[in-house]
Amino acid sequence: xxxxxxxxxxxxxxxxxxxxxxxxxxxxxxxxxxxxxxxxxxxxxxxxxxxxxxxxxxxxxxxxxxxxxxxxxxxxxxxxxxxxxxxxxxxxxxxxxxxxxxxxxxxxxxxxxxxxxxxxxxx
Amino acid sequence: xxxxxxxxxxxxxxxxxxxxxxxxxxxxxxxxxxxxxxxxxxxxxxxxxxxxxxxxxxxxxxxxxxxxxxxxxxxxxxxxxxxxxxxxxxxxxxxxxxxxxxxxxxx
Numbered sequence: 001x002x003x004x005x006x007x008x009x010x011x012x013x014x015x016x017x018x019x020x021x022x023x024x025x026x027x028x029x030x031x032x033x034x035x036x037x038x039x040x041x042x043x044x045x046x047x048x049x050x051x052x053x054x055x056x057x058x059x060x061x062x063x064x065x066x067x068x069x070x071x072x073x074x075x076x077x078x079x080x081x082x083x084x085x086x087x088x089x090x091x092x093x094x095x096x097x098x099x100x101x102x103x104x105x106x107x108x109x110x111x112x113x114x115x116x117x118x119x120x121x122x123x
Numbered sequence: 124x125x126x127x128x129x130x131x132x133x134x135x136x137x138x139x140x141x142x143x144x145x146x147x148x149x150x151x152x153x154x155x156x157x158x159x160x161x162x163x164x165x166x167x168x169x170x171x172x173x174x175x176x177x178x179x180x181x182x183x184x185x186x187x188x189x190x191x192x193x194x195x196x197x198x199x200x201x202x203x204x205x206x207x208x209x210x211x212x213x214x215x216x217x218x219x220x221x222x223x224x225x226x227x228x229x230x
Binding site: 037044045046047064097106109111113114116 | 124157161166169172173178210212214215217219220222
């Protein structure tokens with residue numbers, strides 16, 4: 001059974017950093033790209049970015065709203081994908097979800113999602 | 124960026140009703156359109172991908188259609204467990220953008 005479990009959320013002050021983790025199980029993690037999404041309280045869904053599998057270069061893409069501040073990385077030996085969030089802003093407050101795509105290559109369509117972890121940016 | 128719009132933003136319906144939600148993209152996305160269902164406090168659930176393919180395990184009362192810029196999600200006979208918010212998402216190009224959602228509640 002595919003499982004994704006996010007951790008690392010919490011309350012953080014503006015300008016500070018936080019790292020989220022997503023621990024995967026039930027599939028060959030290294031074969032898949034992995035994505036992060038977020039949802040501000042009472043708002044819609046927003047794509048944050050993804051990381052390709054090492055077989056496809058392990059490269060990343062990001063939403064413009066987080067580019068230069070957020071970094072996605074992966075540790076295939078531990079089946080974990082990370083979201084390093086720096087220079088956090090109040091508008092980054094959201095539930096953050098990791099997700100696995102249906103296909104191994106293009107992370108555009110995600111059929112497995114974690115339960116989400118809440119990040120609150122406030123002074 | 125490709126902008127996604129949905130209509131209506133909310134609707135009230137009864138169990139057994141046929142419900143249709145519309146999604147429009149700001150430019151052609153071929154058939155690269157997904158539909159997700161989300162219930163309060165839960166992660167999104169993939170219902171339909173590439174506009175009309177039913178995700179495994181999803182009830183056949185859900186169906187999708189469309190191509191280019193205009194898409195539709197139809198629930199043939201609304202069930203109590205279908206009361207939720209529905210989002211369309213284009214999978215054509217990054218950034219993968221979502222519509223603002225359609226909340227379906229009980230009349």
